[in-house]
Structures are given as structure tokens and as C-alpha cells.
Amino acid sequence: MNTSLVDKYNISGPRYTSYPTVPYWNNETFSLNKWKESLVQSFKESNSKEGISLYIHLPFCESLCTFCGCNKRITKQHSVESPYINAVLKEWDLYLELFDEKPIIKELHLGGGTPTFFSPEHLKILINGILNRSVLADNYEFSFEGHPNNTTREHLQALFDVGFRRVSYGVQDYNETVQKAIHRIQPFENVKRATEMAREVGYTSVGHDIIFGLPFQTIDHVKSTILKTKALLPDRLAFYSYAHVPWIKGNGQRGFNDNDLPAPELKRKQYELGKQLLAEVGYHEIGMDHFALKTDSLFKSMGNGDLHRNFMGYTASKTQAMIGLGVSSISDSWYGFAQNVKGLESYYNLLEDNIIPVYRGHILNEEDLVIRQHILNLMCRFKTSWTNDTLRFPELPDALIRLKEMEQDGLLKIETDSIAVTDKGQPFVRNICMAFDLLLQRKQPDTQLFSMTV
Structure with missing residues (x-):
């Protein structure tokens, strides 16, 4: 480079x-009614042709990772699970009232937060509640983000039973110094166990998320992480640049000093080295920051010209309408964007009043x-x-x-x-x-x- x-x-x-981009949304001309109209228009145009996508945000984590820019709620109280699932299903019901036919679900993704914070039983209740009033597309794809430390075989089996075939694990970096700085301690053995369990259960696509540019991270750390990743050969990889935005995320990204971060030149070398090592074992670069083996749907979609990008990142297929459920989720009708409120209490209160909990957006x-x-x-x-x-x-x-x-x-x-x-x-x-x-x-x-x- x-x-x-x-x-x-x-x-x-x-x-x-x-x-x-979100900072340039025109909230003055946006309204909940305009958002609903744009979604209904998109649904009528596309549901029968390609279906819709769903993103469900599950915000709870038991501990704070200081590299994370996601909207999360830190708690060890698992009593929060059931009320939250009921609220998400209530939000889904409010969206269903807008449509004159059952939605055809083509893609569904569970993100967070930590989806595997929730028990397997509660996750099945959530997904079955979504599917009971929907139709599955022929080529549907369900995926979720798993934490290697707490994803159990029961989690994997429960989600497999309701249609999930893809899981991605947040790895970030295997070096202990880096892990301590970002407050994400997870040995290689935990990732290995979680990866192998997913394959044993029957998942056809296992992904790993790796980040370069983390505090105290060196070239050797990146090399070591990639070499360990090659030993497990996940089907796809997200190899991200760490987004240092403490002015947005506050103390959540202040577990270290700015001078602990690699300089831009070193950060780019970390990426180039990782890219080289991944290419040597058969990974192909997909768009920006993503890599996949030839057997993975992401690689195939790139070759077919079907690769798409939205708030979930790169996806193997496009749907015109994507509905985001849960706190802070963002929806996309192609003609408009809408983001849910970020606070749990506000989210619950709006749903109690039968109001879709959107607080800002943009009509294109x-x-x-x-x-x-x-x-x-x-x-x-x-x-x-x-x-x-x-x-x-x-x-x-x-x-x-x-x-x-x-x-x-x-x-x-x-x-x-x-x-x-x-x-x-x-x-x-x-x-x-x-x-x-x-x-x-x-x-x-x-x-x-x-x-x-x-």
C-alpha cells in the first residue's frame, strides 16, 4: 500500500x-405517516416478487465491549428477555396491520447487542411469533450473531430448528493484551468450539468477524489471528477497520487512549497482510471489508451481480423492503428510512400506545x-x-x-x-x-x- x-x-x-447517510437525513420533512406510506408502496411493488427482509435488534449484553459502537443495554438480569420479545412481536403486529397480504420473508437477521444473551426457548418463541403470520420464500436465509463465549449447542439447535443456517461469531483479535483493552476476553478454544458445534448441528455458513486497528494491536497480532482463523476456515469473514467514534458512543469507546491505537500507515499494513494471508488460503474479497470462500452464497452473489448492501452490511440478495424491529433498528423501504427510538422505556411506552416506535427518518x-x-x-x-x-x-x-x-x-x-x-x-x-x-x-x-x- x-x-x-x-x-x-x-x-x-x-x-x-x-x-x-444518517447525519444527512431530513427529519423536518419526515413523518411516521410518510414512512408508512413509503413502506406500503414498496411492499405492494416487491413482496410477491422478492419478499422482504427483517432485522431484529436484541440489545442486551452481560458486559461492555469497549470497541463496540452498537446500541446496547448492559445487564445480567435475564428477566428482561420475555418483556422485550413481547414488545418486538407487538411491533411486528403493528407493521402487519399495514399490509393487505402476508409478508414473504426472504431474509431474517438477529443482531445486537448479544442475541445469544437470550435463552434458546425465548429465541424460538420470538422467531415462531414472526413466522406464524408470514410466508417463507423458497430461498430464504436466516442468520444470527453469536458470542463465542455463550453460544451453546442448545442455542444453535433451537435456531436451526426454526430455519437458521448461517451464524457469525465476533472474534475481533486473539491477542490477550488487545482483548483486555477492548474488554472482550475469549480464547481461541471458545471460538473453535462454537464454530465446530455450528457445523455439527448443520449450519452451512459460519462466519467470523475480525477487526484491525484495535488498541495495542500489532502486525504480529493480526498475523496470529488470521493464521488461527485459517485453521478453522469459516465460510465467510468480515475483516473490519475499527471505527473509533467516541464522540458518538461516549465512554463505551474510552477503555483506552487514542495514542494506544495503531497509526493509519500501520493500520493499512494490518489490512494488507490480512488480505494477503486470506487470499493464500482461498478467500475472495467481496466488496469492502468482506471475504468469502467460493462455496459461500456471498461469493456466488458477487459473481451473479446480486450482491446488495444495506444496514445489515453486505447481503447475498436484495429485497426492496427491510423492516427493522427492536430498539434503534433502522428500516428501509427503498423510498424511505426510519429508525426506532433508542431507549427501552420509550420503545415500550410507544408500543403500549399502539404506535410504531419510529423517532426519525428520511423520505428519499x-x-x-x-x-x-x-x-x-x-x-x-x-x-x-x-x-x-x-x-x-x-x-x-x-x-x-x-x-x-x-x-x-x-x-x-x-x-x-x-x-x-x-x-x-x-x-x-x-x-x-x-x-x-x-x-x-x-x-x-x-x-x-x-x-x-x-
Whole structure:
């Protein structure tokens, strides 16, 4: 990796799980009624063709991991499980009232927090409650995030029994010093046990999440973690850059000092080394930060041109409508975004009053939809074009001017009616997307809103 390019392009920028990005949502023109209308429109257009996706946020954790940027509630009181599940199912009922036919579930993902905080019995109650008033798509995919320390065979079997075939485990790093800094102590043996159990139960896709750029993390730490990962050969990997955003997450990301973090050049070397080691054993890079074996659905979707990106990250297939259930969950109708309240008490109170617990969002205009498609193309396929007039927009010449210097640096190629990101430019795809981000270009933030791009 060219050090000068890292220095040049390592700036604050979005990860583009959406466009517009959350800080640029127009909450003044948003309303719950407008959100419902956009979702009903999307549902009518797409349910029978492709189904819908569900994301369910389970926020509870028994201890705080200081690297984590998720919305969570720390508690050891498992009495919170049943009331929360009842609330999520109530929220689902409120959404079902909007539709004139049963939703066809194509994708369902349990995230957190720590989904395996919940007992196997309660997880089955939750999923059965969702499915009892739905239809399963022929090629549905259910997945969940498991904590290697507390995912039991009973968890795996219970979720397998209701249709789950994919699980991802948060590994982060195997070095004890790093684990202590991020308050996530989990030996390799725990990850090995959880991975092997999933395969024994019958899961067809096991994923590991690994993070580089963590406090006290060295090149040797990353190498050791990747080598141990190769020994288990998970079907897919998320190899993320640590997003240091303490100004958003407060004390949750202050378990260490800023000077304990690797410098940008070292951080990029960690990524390049990890990428090299993963390639040697047969992993292929998928979009940004993801890797998969040829047998995994994520790799196949990339080859078929079906790779999609939303608030759940990269997915193997697209649905136009994605409903987020639970505190802080974000929903996407393609025409609009909506986020639930983040506090448990507010969430419960709104549901008691039969109100879908949304507190902010954005309804996309025509310009938003065009720019969203370009950014989605770049993030999923490393190219975009405007041969179709519907993808042209007045500021396109300005965007191409912003990209000219990146072309001179070898990060992309600009053609008459398209651009393509080069291999050299793929690590900088967030920077390339920023050239198309009209809202960001029109109003640069006064303070740092996003993590660094490198």
C-alpha cells in the first residue's frame, strides 16, 4: 500500500450502508405517516416478487465491549428477555396491520447487542411469533450473531430448528493484551468450539468477524489471528477497520487512549497482510471489508451481480423492503428510512400506545434515489454508469471533476459514461463514493461525524 495515498485519503467519511447517510437525513420533512406510506408502496411493488427482509435488534449484553459502537443495554438480569420479545412481536403486529397480504420473508437477521444473551426457548418463541403470520420464500436465509463465549449447542439447535443456517461469531483479535483493552476476553478454544458445534448441528455458513486497528494491536497480532482463523476456515469473514467514534458512543469507546491505537500507515499494513494471508488460503474479497470462500452464497452473489448492501452490511440478495424491529433498528423501504427510538422505556411506552416506535427518518427524493443507486453500484460492484438517462444528474460533471485526481492516482478509470474502481482503488472506495455524495459536498460537517476511511 502506497503510504502517500494513505496519508492523502485517510479522511473522515461514511461507510455507506445507506444514502443519504444518517447525519444527512431530513427529519423536518419526515413523518411516521410518510414512512408508512413509503413502506406500503414498496411492499405492494416487491413482496410477491422478492419478499422482504427483517432485522431484529436484541440489545442486551452481560458486559461492555469497549470497541463496540452498537446500541446496547448492559445487564445480567435475564428477566428482561420475555418483556422485550413481547414488545418486538407487538411491533411486528403493528407493521402487519399495514399490509393487505402476508409478508414473504426472504431474509431474517438477529443482531445486537448479544442475541445469544437470550435463552434458546425465548429465541424460538420470538422467531415462531414472526413466522406464524408470514410466508417463507423458497430461498430464504436466516442468520444470527453469536458470542463465542455463550453460544451453546442448545442455542444453535433451537435456531436451526426454526430455519437458521448461517451464524457469525465476533472474534475481533486473539491477542490477550488487545482483548483486555477492548474488554472482550475469549480464547481461541471458545471460538473453535462454537464454530465446530455450528457445523455439527448443520449450519452451512459460519462466519467470523475480525477487526484491525484495535488498541495495542500489532502486525504480529493480526498475523496470529488470521493464521488461527485459517485453521478453522469459516465460510465467510468480515475483516473490519475499527471505527473509533467516541464522540458518538461516549465512554463505551474510552477503555483506552487514542495514542494506544495503531497509526493509519500501520493500520493499512494490518489490512494488507490480512488480505494477503486470506487470499493464500482461498478467500475472495467481496466488496469492502468482506471475504468469502467460493462455496459461500456471498461469493456466488458477487459473481451473479446480486450482491446488495444495506444496514445489515453486505447481503447475498436484495429485497426492496427491510423492516427493522427492536430498539434503534433502522428500516428501509427503498423510498424511505426510519429508525426506532433508542431507549427501552420509550420503545415500550410507544408500543403500549399502539404506535410504531419510529423517532426519525428520511423520505428519499428523486435525486436521492439516483445517487443512492450510484453509491450502491460502487460499493457492491466497484463500478457505475449513466448509460441509462435515469441515472444522470445535473451535478454529474462536478462529481467527475472531483474524481479526476483519484484517476491520476490510479484509483479508478473514467470512461465516457461510466467509472470503474481499480484494484489499487478498492481500499479507497469510500472516498470515491464521497465524490457522488451531493449532500456531503453541499454541506461539509463542522465536526467529525464519521470514522476514518483508512
